[in-house]
Amino acid sequence: VIHMITPTYSCWTQKADLTRLSQTLMHIKNLHWIVVEDSDNKTGLVARFLKKCNLKYTHLNVRTKKELQRNSKEPVWRKSRGVEQRNLGLNWLRRNHMTMPGKGKGDVVYFGDDDNTYDIELFDEIRATRKLSVWPVGICGGLRWEGPVCDDKGTVVDWHRSWAKLRPFPIDFAGFAIKLDVVLQFSTAEINPDSRIGWLESDFLSQMVQPSDAEGRASNCKKVLVWHTRTEKPKTKDEERLIAQGQPSDPLIET
């Protein structure tokens, strides 16, 4: 089973992003989707959405702590997003893996944000994970792609990146998968919201594995099967004007 942990939060594009992601996941066998809302309570929108989408899922929620929330004036790279949600997903797995149907030696954990783009072939690479798999991520780290450079045996011989070159694992969350067994063995490993900018992944992985544990996949890291796309934030000015005029878009129509 692949356990895919997806943080998500209320915004205009949330249902669209979850919809197209779910339609990709519908192609994948033996997937368990752990959707973690950044909210004090589970929302009806996400609950209804998950119920309808016919995937095996777990619905969780945890609100990002005040001091970690980004205010809309701060640049987007100043605060990490999705940290406490990913940690809740990890800890849920640690507490519940024993009672999960179909739990086997092959279980793998993958972090998949709601607005990234996943080629369905990626999931074959995830499934093949022995300890830690890595691969390049498209449109990431300021580059056309960022990630491992491998020899023709899949041994990582270098990392292609443009900044924070000292990172032991210079990759995005979308660029690796880790065996569930490893996450269970290191039962206190977690993502640290106080990690330096860009070091979240490295600080997290360093608690469990070493760079030499990384196996390069996706045709020895020659194929990009996941892209760190971002969905543009829509302008809400016109809607606000209509709201002020008492004529909002019918709120009974869910978007």
Added chain:
Amino acid sequence: VIHMITPTYSCWTQKADLTRLSQTLMHIKNLHWIVVEDSDNKTGLVARFLKKCNLKYTHLNVRTKKELQRNSKEPVWRKSRGVEQRNLGLNWLRRNHMTMPGKGKGDVVYFGDDDNTYDIELFDEIRATRKLSVWPVGICGGLRWEGPVCDDKGTVVDWHRSWAKLRPFPIDFAGFAIKLDVVLQFSTAEINPDSRIGWLESDFLSQMVQPSDAEGRASNCKKVLVWHTRTEKPKTKDEERLIAQGQPSDPLIET
């Protein structure tokens, strides 16, 4: 058969957008995907992509005329995008529908941009089209949703929109589907790149149909099944720096 016409152009997010869209379309039966590149020649990237994705498709190309191209300094709403590509798709259908396998009375034309988000349920609504179907589009026209307002028989009684209120069809290309027969009957109808801002759809549809022909679908227009999402343009500064240093992201790795 649903003929879905999708303009597309070379950019960092193109393959990602086409990938996730194709994974949605893989769920749809009897779909014919007409992909029209905005380019002087068909690119290898799109040709390889289409060959691999196991959909029934037609690959076309036409480069947008110089005077219609937007320079990167102009605001995005100043020039329409995808106009000549959609027209080529229409004219291809007019020239080739007779020889298409499976061509039947039920054929419908839909315009689906590569970065929108489509719920697979939308295609049932498209397929049900008799002459002209309409429905609300999420995150569109500056609003949470823009589109028709219907009574409980699906008759359009109003349009919800925030600007250009005089438009006879105040909807986005993603918000309607039209019977192929109608497109064949009005064999010179086309999208006019000189239409006023926001009037492309209205000027196009007015050549063939009247507002009273529009049937509201998607639960009498109470459901949003398509969103006018946009994929954020990535910053390319770091890549440019590496290129200047003679160390670009390996160009043999396709993204």
